[in-house]
Amino acid sequence: MSKNVFVGMSGGVDSSVTAALLVKQGYNVTGVYMKNWSKDLPGHHCPWKEDYQDAKRVAVQLGIKFKMYDFEKEYRHKVVQYMIDEYETGRTPNPDIMCNQEVKFKLFLDTAIEEGADFIATGHYSRVENGKLLIGIDKNKDQSYFLYRVKKSALDKTILPIGNYEKPEIRKMAKSMGLVTAEKKDSQGICFVGQVGIKEFLSQYVKTSPGRIIDQHGNDIGEHEGALYYTIGQRQGLGVGGGLPYYVVGKDMKKNEVYVSSDLQDKRLWSKELKLSNMHWIGDKPTDFKGMSVRTRYRAKLIPLESVSQKNNKTWQLSLRDDVRAVTSGQSAVIYDGELVLGGGIVV
C-alpha cells in the first residue's frame, strides 16, 4: 500500500515538479491548492484563480487527485494581522515565515492528516532528513531560512522532494514532462498575496500620517508618508535626492520620524551583536555553538558565530564574526550548523 502524500500546489513550477516527483516515486499523491488570499488590491489583481487553474491543470496532467483548501480566514488572522501589528509597532516582520509556521506546516498539515494523508509535501528548496531540516542542494535557492520555525513533529510528516535538485534542473524536468507551468515566471512578493508593494498593501489596513526625515547631522531633509512604511537599510522611496543616496538607519514611531544617513559606514546600519526573542529550536536546544553560523535574511551568506548566550527566558544574544548590514527588528535570524538548520529567533 503506497503512502498518501498531500502536496501543496501553488500553481508554480516548483510545486508542480514536486508533485510530479512524488508520483514518480510511487506515492499516492493528492494535489491541494491553498486559497489563502483572493482579494484584489488597488492597482493589483490577485492571481489566485489563475494559480488555482494552473495547479489544477498540472494535477490533471499528472493524473492525481486535486482539491482546494480555503484558509483565507486563518491566513488573514495568523499572517496578515501579525504583519500589520508588527509594522504598527515599528518592526519589519517576515510574513512568509509566519505563513509556513502557522498555515503550511500546521493548518495544512493537520487538515491533510485528518483527510488521510501520511505526509505532506511542498516545493521548498530544502531537505528533511530524519526529522532534521537541511539546506537545499541548490545553495543559491535554498529556502530553509523561511522554514526555521516549523516544528520537528511537522517535519517528521514532511517531504521536500525538490530540495535535492538545482533550480535549472527543475525547470528542465518541468519542460520535459510538458507541465503547463514549465515556463511560468517565479512568483515573488508576500506569499499568496502577490507582487503588491508592501506600502500599497499596508495602506489598506493602517492609517498613517506624514512625518519628518532627519539625516545624520540632525537636519530635516524631507517628508515621509508614515514611519511604519520604512525599514532599516531602505534606500528607495524616501524621495530625497542630492549627492549620495540616503539609507534609513532608524525610526521613532512615537515621533513619527525616520532617520537616514548618506554614510554607508554609519554605525546604525551595521550590527555585530544580535538580540533575539521568540527562539525556536527544531530539535533540542543546542548547548554548544562552536562552528555554527547565522543568516539574517533570505539568500544572505552565513556569518560565523563568535558566541551565543541566553540572557533570560526570552532573550538570546549572538555575537557575530562580521558586521551585518541592516539587521532589522522583526526580521529573523536563523542559526545553521553547516547544512543543518537548528532554529532561530526574531530580532529584537
Add this chain to the structure above:
RNA sequence: UGGGAAGUCGUCUAGUGGUAGGACACCGGGUUUUGGUCCCGGCAACAGGGGUUCGAGUCCCUUCUUCCCAG
C-alpha cells in the same frame, strides 16, 4: 529698498566661448517566495529679457529670485 555673493535636470553638482556630463531622486526592467539590498535602462536643466560674438551656460546690460553682512 545700503553693501556683498549667487542663480545649470525635482535635488546636489561638472562645465569660464564651440551646440550641457555625472550623482541622488523618480520611472521602467532584472535578481529575490518577507521587508530591504543590489544590477541594468530611461526621464529630465543652463531663472527671464536684451546685447557682444561666426558661435554664450560661460562675456556685458537689465529684470526677477535667493543667500550673507549691514539695519
